[in-house]
Amino acid sequence: MSLHKCIMLRCILSTLIGFVAWAPPVFASRGPFLEQIDKTTWTFGNDLWNVTQEEVYASKLYFLGSGLVGSAAGHYMGYDGENNFIWTSAVITSRGEDYIDVAFSCEEGELHWVIFDDLAGAYQYFINRALPDLSILRTLWRLDPKLFLDGRTYLRDEPLPDFALYQNATKVQDETWQLANGSFITKYDFSDYVRERDFYGIYGPSFGSWYIHPGTDYYNSDHLSQTLTVHRESATGNSVQLNVVQDTSHFRVGEKVAQPAGKIWGPWLWYLNDGTVEDAKWQASEELAKWPYLWLKDTAYQSRGGVAGQLTLSDGRPASGAAIFLGDTDTSRRPSVQGRNYYYTAQADREGRFSLQDVRTGTYGLSAWSNGGALADHHHLGRGNHKHLPLTWIVPEKAKRLFTIGDFGKTALGFRNGGPPYQHGISDQSPANLTFTVGKSEASDWYYAQSLVGTWAVKFGMDHQALMLGGDAGSATLSLSFAGYSQSTAMDITINDQLLGSLGKDIFASDPSLYRSGKTSGEWRFVQYNIPWRF
Incomplete structure (x- = not known):
């Protein structure tokens, strides 16, 4: 065990000592468990944490004896607005030496919580059974705002807006408000690019709740796919931690996409700690090393290989730095709204070489385009269903360039005020x-x-x-x-x-x-x- 983790465990232990005197009843040491309270209520967890799940909301969460939900809504899942799932049953679907896999069922599918003996948190994944065509699929926590004061993504790490700010502000659009000084507060400022993430969540001086996605193949769209993460709920003040695993609407011309039965989103890790960002960072590196997870006994999930190749333009140049996208076989469908299957992205090196690891077995379409840099003068999109590598990207005959403003790409990087961070107005x-x-x-x-x-x-x-x-x-x-x-x-x-x-x-x-x-x-x-x- 590293010195860093020893320090973190000591900090967690001191938190336990501080709360145990007034906490609700703590289960005797029993390891991972699922217990049905009544027809529509279940309690599950391990010796570190436990959740009480009702028909829609998990209204109670205790970690090391302390309640983290308070008067907030807790945990729930749904699609496209407030089409929230209604859970009808919960069963342990599999066991290992040190874990159980608990499946909550609804009409649309199954949300699994994989609970290990000594892990503060749980792995989650969702299996589709009968979802309609959709654009958004998400889980989320609404937690006690008195305990969770700050939000962290790879782009931002700062306090969530004070709830008092909303009382005298003018609403200009959904969850976006203008203050008297002309500045704005909005949930969209904490958005990020899903394939650039390391970990994100909400935290305070004593507790942190984090999402860690070591794999990104179940995210839709290409390398420019982006969505929401965390924010302050203006109506209630809740601290909100979103886990949007499908989004073909928020930052693009929206489309609803059909989902095949049996598709799996996840697994990802929902992780709890004492609010220390460095510990969450350490845990994220641990998860990345373990992905894809061996404990998920699903044949399609475990059947993986690699894709590597070299891409050359027909004018003789290597496709240096090109954006590489492995997506739907129907490459005429724009990458921004592809969201039926599994997706992989990479960037070619100076010689146009690229490599994609741990790709689910299947048939894919390959697309590539300029990502600026050496291909900044080239706009043509390369795409198709390719069985042989290396590949030649057919481009028009190169003409004399008269002038250009900026690098050719699909972003506003390099222009005044363009690029991160997200900011309204x-x-x-x-x-x-x-x-x-x-x-x-x-x-x-x-x-x-x-x-x-x-x-x-x-x-x-x-x-x-x-x-x-x-x-x-x-x-x-x-x-x-x-x-x-x-x-x-x-x-x-x-x-x-x-x-x-x-x-x-x-x-x-x-x-x-x-x-x-x-x-x-x-x-x-x-x-x-x-x-x-x-x-």
């Missing part, structure tokens, strides 16, 4: 009018978002000879890449006061990324205009 800092001069201005002079009525202009000097690119009697192509489009913005694209085209809600369906604190990406769009030299 920052688009208001963008000017109504902006002039970018090719050869003088930098990409950082271009703002990540335009929200005020005005004109953004690009000035460049170009003569007829410069436009003679060969083969097309002198023409150029204007390519526009949008990392997201929200609400009803209307854009006229002109060159020398001549209209090339108009973009707006009749062309682009709105995605909510911008007004939900997103400053990096939403639903990617791409358009091109042919420009004859006689403009």
Whole structure:
């Protein structure tokens, strides 16, 4: 046992001593257990913690003798809003030498809690039986706000907004409020990219509740998939810890996706401790080393292999730094809303090589695209169902580049105010009018978002000879890449006061990324205009 873990255990022991005098009855040493109280109430846990589950809500949670729910709602699970599951039975489906697997059943499927002898928390996974087409699937804890004061993701570690702030604030949208000083508080500021996570949760000076996802193949969509994590509930003040394992709506043009019977989301670890972030970090590293978990005796879950290859562009370049996505066999379906099966992401190295480990046995479609860097000049998407490696990514013949603003990719990184952290209202800092001069201005002079009525202009000097690119009697192509489009913005694209085209809600369906604190990406769009030299 490391010195770090010894210190953490001593701290937990002192907490136990501090609470045992006033705690509710603590079960004698018995290890993992499930006990039915009445037709719709069960208690389960181990010697460190126990949960009381009712038809919908787990309204009681005790850890080392202390109640952590208080007057909050506790734990529950559901899909698409408040379609919360109604649990009808609970049974121990399997046992090991040091654990039990408890399955709570509802009409839609089974939520499993895998409880080990001395683990503070439980592994969870959900098996689909009869879910409808959906966009959101989540579990969550609503815990005592007096005990859980702070929220932590890989992007933020700070106090949750004080409940008192909401009392005199103006609500501007769902769970988003403007204070008298003009600043905003919103649950979306704690969002993150699901495949970038290490661990996240809510904590205070004595307790912490964490979610650790060492595997991410049950998350939908590609490497830009993002969703909610933690927040303050404005109506009650509860400290909320979300575990959204399916989300094809919050930061993209939403779609509901059919789910096959037998699909498993998870397992992930719900972990309790004394509120020490370093201990949660240590536990996350332990889980990563153990994943995929050997105790889950499911043939499809355990049947895994690897995928490795090298991707080369047809113009001879290696696909350096390309984003690699292993997803649905129907590669015509945009990656942002793929969510029926299991998904894997990687980034190619300098030579275009990539490797994906612990891939579930199955048939997949492979897609790749520029992630900036060496492919910053390339917009074409490579995709298909490939059986042979290495792969060649067919791209158009390379043409002379006249000018570019920023690296080509699917994000707003590199532009003014673009990129993390999530923050509401920052688009208001963008000017109504902006002039970018090719050869003088930098990409950082271009703002990540335009929200005020005005004109953004690009000035460049170009003569007829410069436009003679060969083969097309002198023409150029204007390519526009949008990392997201929200609400009803209307854009006229002109060159020398001549209209090339108009973009707006009749062309682009709105995605909510911008007004939900997103400053990096939403639903990617791409358009091109042919420009004859006689403009």
